[in-house]
Amino acid sequence: xxxxxxxxxxxxxxxxxxAIAVVSxxxxxxxxxxxxxxxxxxxxxxxxxxxxxxxxxxxxIYVGAISILLIFAIxxxxxxxxxxxSNGFQLVAKLLIGVLLISMSIALVNTDWNELxxxxxxxxxxxxxxxxxxxxxxxxxxADTTPVLAQLLLxxxxxxxxxxxxxLLAAVIGALVMVQERSR
Amino acid sequence: xxxxxxxxxxxxxxxxGLYGAVTKRNIITVLMCIELMFNGVNVAAxxxxxxxxxRGLAVNPKISENDIATVIAxxxxxxxxxxxTLLTGQVFAIFIITVAAAEIALGLGIVIAIYRxxxxxxxxxxxxxxx
Numbered sequence: 001x002x003x004x005x006x007x008x009x010x011x012x013x014x015x016x017x018x019a020i021a022v023v024s025x026x027x028x029x030x031x032x033x034x035x036x037x038x039x040x041x042x043x044x045x046x047x048x049x050x051x052x053x054x055x056x057x058x059x060x061i062y063v064g065a066i067s068i069l070l071i072f073a074i075x076x077x078x079x080x081x082x083x084x085x086s087n088g089f090q091l092v093a094k095l096l097i098g099v100l101l102i103s104m105s106i107a108l109v110n111t112d113w114n115e116l117x118x119x120x121x122x123x124x125x126x127x128x129x130x131x132x133x134x135x136x137x138x139x140x141x142x143a144d145t146t147p148v149l150a151q152l153l154l155x156x157x158x159x160x161x162x163x164x165x166x167x168l169l170a171a172v173i174g175a176l177v178m179v180q181e182r183s184r
Numbered sequence: 185x186x187x188x189x190x191x192x193x194x195x196x197x198x199x200x201g202l203y204g205a206v207t208k209r210n211i212i213t214v215l216m217c218i219e220l221m222f223n224g225v226n227v228a229a230x231x232x233x234x235x236x237x238x239r240g241l242a243v244n245p246k247i248s249e250n251d252i253a254t255v256i257a258x259x260x261x262x263x264x265x266x267x268x269t270l271l272t273g274q275v276f277a278i279f280i281i282t283v284a285a286a287e288i289a290l291g292l293g294i295v296i297a298i299y300r301x302x303x304x305x306x307x308x309x310x311x312x313x314x315x
Binding site: 004031046093094109140152157168 | 193237282
């Protein structure tokens with residue numbers, strides 16, 4: 001447990017540090033590279049959360065595809081003289097977003113979540129048979145999440161799954177139409 | 185490493201992304217900051233799926249504790265369905281990633297089209313629809 005905690009803090013600090021670098025870098029190319037670092041740290045966090053499939057998807061789609069697209073777009077549009085400077089709203093934005101962050105933190109720390117580990121850690125005197133059965137079930141689900149996820153995606157959520165594929169097709173066609181040269 | 189840690193991390197990532205999306209002038213940086221916000225939301229969704237017991241599964245002494253327990257203990261399709269609700273957050277994260285991929289493809293398409301017509305990626309100069 002101790003080493004998992006250490007891993008969490010390393011990954012969390014690198015994700016947040018890379019995210020701060022993304023918004024503070026003036027050079028767009030360096031910002032994109034720090035974005036990749038942040039995505040990788042978040043993939044590690046997914047592994048810590050027993051979401052191995054999502055970690056692989058994160059690496060393939062965010063680190064592999066989206067960042068390459070971003071870097072290509074930067075190379076096509078980059079104007080070496082001007083970086084990504086900020087506009088005049090910085091102070092107002094900092095204040096408002098600081099207030100937002102503080103209120104979100106207070107809300108989510110003070111909420112009484114219905115946490116799973118409360119059920120794991122119930123003592124033997126309190127634990128009913130039902131509790132232990134639910135615990136054992138949860139342990140078996142999180143031991144290997146990919147098959148359960150496949151079942152969910154292709155059975156319970158099959159309609160959103162198909163809609164997502166149509167959405168991707170529409171996005172591909174739309175992007176092609178927009179980027180196409182108008183030869184007239 | 186608890187639910188609160190992950191939620192705080194996701195809130196911080198979301199706020200950093202929001203700050204960048206509001207203040208930056210380069211469209212591509214704005215798109216990158218929106219991706220950061222998506223990632224913050226994803227972390228929250230996966231953390232909820234890992235740490236929260238859905239109300240329907242929660243063994244509440246008042247309602248039907250033995251029903252749920254027997255269903256899970258007997259296994260089979262119904263028990264699996266009940267247990268797989270634990271992973272709903274991960275399914276949501278997959279759909280969020282899909283939408284983010286579509287969004288970035290369209291967004292960069294728009295960026296390239298604008299750059300070709302106006303020769304700029306600075307959002308303060310893109311004000312064709314200003315009245």
